[in-house]
Amino acid sequence: MxxxxxxxxxxxxxxxxxxxxxxxxxxxxxxxxxxxxxxxxxxxxxxxxxxxxxxxxxxxxxxxxxxxxxxxxxxxxxxxxxxxxxxxxxxxxxxxxxxxxxxxxxxPPATLAERRAGVRVVTASLGVAAHGRPPWSLSAAKSLSYAANLAARRWAATQGADDVLWTSIEGYALEAPTANVVWLAEGELRTTPADTGILPGVTAAHLLAVAGLPAGERLATVPELAAADGIWLTSSLRGLAEVRALDGTARPASPWTARLLGALGFPA
Amino acid sequence: MxxxxxxxxxxxxxxxxxxxxxxxxxxxxxxxxxxxxxxxxxxxxxxxxxxxxxxxxxxxxxxxxxxxxxxxxxxxxxxxxxxxxxxxxxxxxxxxxxxxxxxxxxxPPATLAERRAGVRVVTASLGVAAHGRPPWSLSAAKSLSYAANLAARRWAATQGADDVLWTSIEGYALEAPTANVVWLAEGELRTTPADTGILPGVTAAHLLAVAGLPAGERLATVPELAAADGIWLTSSLRGLAEVRALDGTARPASPWTARLLGALGFPA
Structure with missing residues (x-):
């Protein structure tokens, strides 16, 4: 013990x-x-x-x-x-x-705090096209080569944020350095298509399966994301962390956060 | 010992x-x-x-x-x-x-062999623009997160090549996973500009300084590179390895290879 x-x-x-x-x-x-x-x-x-x-x-x-x-x-x-x-x-x-x-x-206590209180997220281009990964790319692998992921989170801190949401050069939301993005729009719970080369999220896939809402993989621009009824970062330990500020603009707390945490079996 | x-x-x-x-x-x-x-x-x-x-x-x-x-x-x-x-x-x-x-x-014996006999190189897009690295990028750092570099070299082997030359999405030569690229064109010894986010090469910079030729940082497309009088991959242990095949097209041995190895103080 x-x-x-x-x-x-x-x-x-x-x-x-x-x-x-x-x-x-x-x-x-x-x-x-x-x-x-x-x-x-x-x-x-x-x-x-x-x-x-x-x-x-x-x-x-x-x-x-x-x-x-x-x-x-x-x-x-x-x-x-x-x-x-x-x-x-x-x-x-x-x-x-x-x-x-x-x-x-x-x-970690910081992880529990983000699950409870949400996160401030800044978007930034990853510099790659939504369908432009090279054939040897490890972007869909959870490898030990994680230094750039940590560097992106350090950069977020310099921008007054807790985390980064990476976008493609066309402006589509991809993923965060250690999390997937899930959002609710038009009554549908959505996440990034796996064919963009993101690391497919175990928690995100499970959430879409058990939330009791229509679900789909979609490309969304940052303005489309900002108009969503709720945005969350999903990962194994956080479960989900609601995005409470996107690029410096505060977002109201979503009534869905507690319900989705409950669907995942996390304490709300 | x-x-x-x-x-x-x-x-x-x-x-x-x-x-x-x-x-x-x-x-x-x-x-x-x-x-x-x-x-x-x-x-x-x-x-x-x-x-x-x-x-x-x-x-x-x-x-x-x-x-x-x-x-x-x-x-x-x-x-x-x-x-x-x-x-x-x-x-x-x-x-x-x-x-x-x-x-x-x-x-390693394989490194000595590449210095002696040259390398077969295949070009492939890295998926990023020549000036499109994100602000937290570690592309110019020699970090321990090297899994993608090794994966790119494994991919080269599946293409019948010894190494990859990464290009930008515009088609400009950038660098190899563990080496810089240097070429001789119009009487000038050239390498990739550091502002593309490559890892600046210690060996490449030294070679450009001591070769006794006009030298400069240039962007070059793959066809421009293919038309060069000589192409080399430079790195600390190989010194330089002449590119003897580019994308499957054999290249004649350059008389400059022995001279440049000599300028670097390597046995030719």
């Missing part, structure tokens, strides 16, 4: 939970020299990984894009989740070319 | 050379979870790091783009180079948010 909310335990097959800070990866391993690996982050509810099958399916797709052959991770996930703090926690599954392991930790 | 050509030694400040495979980075360190760090690769000649000052300057720029504060690495570089196999070897300097270290190894 985790001793403090800030602990993050690393669980390695055959070795169990390692003491905090235990070195695991060699200094010349491609996993650290080249961000050469894939991962998934899974929400854990009272020790049970949520949507684990869907996350493992996506991890297999990511691995395929990196020419990796992932092992079966179900036993490792179960072993890590047995150490999970209640009522909710964060499981991370990591697969590199030479090893695989899991981490288990509390959900 | 390295015992075999395939050894790669990891050198850590205060700990010296580690036995091969020694774990160094924790499984929850952002360096491995997010490719969150920067590096440089330096050619070492009889134990002396070549263009070390220029590489350290570029590492500092990379670190700034990732909001990292790099330490002084000169002592570490000297310590690692003392273990370098003669006559040439590869020094890698790595800086993460929590640590820094070096690796030293022989120059």
């Amino acid at each position: 985790l001793r403090a909310m800030t602990d993050r335990i690393v669980v390695v097959p055959g070795r169990g939970a390692l003491p905090p800070g235990t070195p695991l990866v060699a200094g010349d391993d491609p996993a650290v020299l080249h961000g050469d690996g894939v991962f998934e982050t899974v929400h854990v509810r009272s020790g049970v990984p949520w949507l684990l099958g869907e996350h493992l399916t996506r991890l297999a797709r990511s691995a395929d894009l990196l020419a990796l052959d992932p092992p079966d991770l179900r036993d490792l996930a179960a072993q890590a989740c047995a150490l999970a703090p209640a009522p909710e926690s964060a499981l991370r599954l990591v697969v590199t070319r030479s090893a695989h392991w899991a981490t288990i930790s509390a959900v | 390295l015992r075999a050509m395939t050894d790669r030694i990891v050198v850590v400040p205060g700990r010296g050379a580690l036995p091969p495979g020694t774990p160094l980075v924790a499984g929850d360190d952002p360096a491995v979870l997010h490719g969150d760090g920067v590096f440089e690769t330096v050619h070492v000649r009889s134990g002396v790091p070549w263009l070390l000052g220029e590489h350290l300057t570029r590492l500092a720029r990379s670190a700034d783009l990732l909001a990292l504060d790099p330490p002084d690495l000169r002592d570490l570089a000297a310590q690692a180079c003392a273990l370098a196999p003669a006559p040439e070897s590869a020094l890698r300097l790595v800086v993460t948010r929590s640590a820094h270290w070096a690796t030293i190894s022989a120059v």
Whole structure:
């Protein structure tokens, strides 16, 4: 069991939970020299990984894009989740070319705050066309090469925002660095088409399936998005975070936020 | 001293050379979870790091783009180079948010072969405009998030080529995943302008300075490049590798290759 909310335990097959800070990866391993690996982050509810099958399916797709052959991770996930703090926690599954392991930790307080209070989002062009990814692109893979995603979020902070919503050069909403975008317009719950090369969202797909609303994949410009009845960023740990400001313009709280969080099984 | 050509030694400040495979980075360190760090690769000649000052300057720029504060690495570089196999070897300097270290190894045989025999290159659009990088872009940083670079080279192999030359959506030559492009046209030695967001090449800049030819940064389309008197990929370890086939069309060996290798101090 985790001793403090800030602990993050690393669980390695055959070795169990390692003491905090235990070195695991060699200094010349491609996993650290080249961000050469894939991962998934899974929400854990009272020790049970949520949507684990869907996350493992996506991890297999990511691995395929990196020419990796992932092992079966179900036993490792179960072993890590047995150490999970209640009522909710964060499981991370990591697969590199030479090893695989899991981490288990509390959900970060900043994540809980964004679920509760929403986020201020600034839009910015990713510099690519909506259908212009190169053939080797890893944009649809959740790889360990995440430095640009973190840099985009640091940039958002310099703009007085919590997060970025990336747009295509034509101005269509794509995704956030660590989340998908979902919006309600014309009575339909919508998200970005997967053929734009975004990382397809496990949480977004589940939300569209269980919300009890008509649902579809759509391209939307930023003005179209701004006119929506509600906009949310969806990701495994946040569940959904309502966009309460878009490019500096405040948005009223949507009555749908609590209902959609409920549909996902998160505390509203 | 390295015992075999395939050894790669990891050198850590205060700990010296580690036995091969020694774990160094924790499984929850952002360096491995997010490719969150920067590096440089330096050619070492009889134990002396070549263009070390220029590489350290570029590492500092990379670190700034990732909001990292790099330490002084000169002592570490000297310590690692003392273990370098003669006559040439590869020094890698790595800086993460929590640590820094070096690796030293022989120059890979495949790299030596490309320097000697040249490379077959296929061009492919990177999907971005020549001046369309987003404000948080790390394209000009040599970060540990290198999975897409490796994926591009794997894709090149599926196209019967050794390497990719990335182009902008307008068709201008940008850079290769681990190299810059230099070409000779109209008596001028040319490379891609840094304001396209490429990683500015230490070897390319040095070559343009010492080749004894007029030199300049230019945008060139692929047909313009194909008409050049010579095309080379430049990088620290290869020095330069002549492009002997571009998009499947063979190119005659340039008499300049040996002269330019000589100007860089590499064995021709």
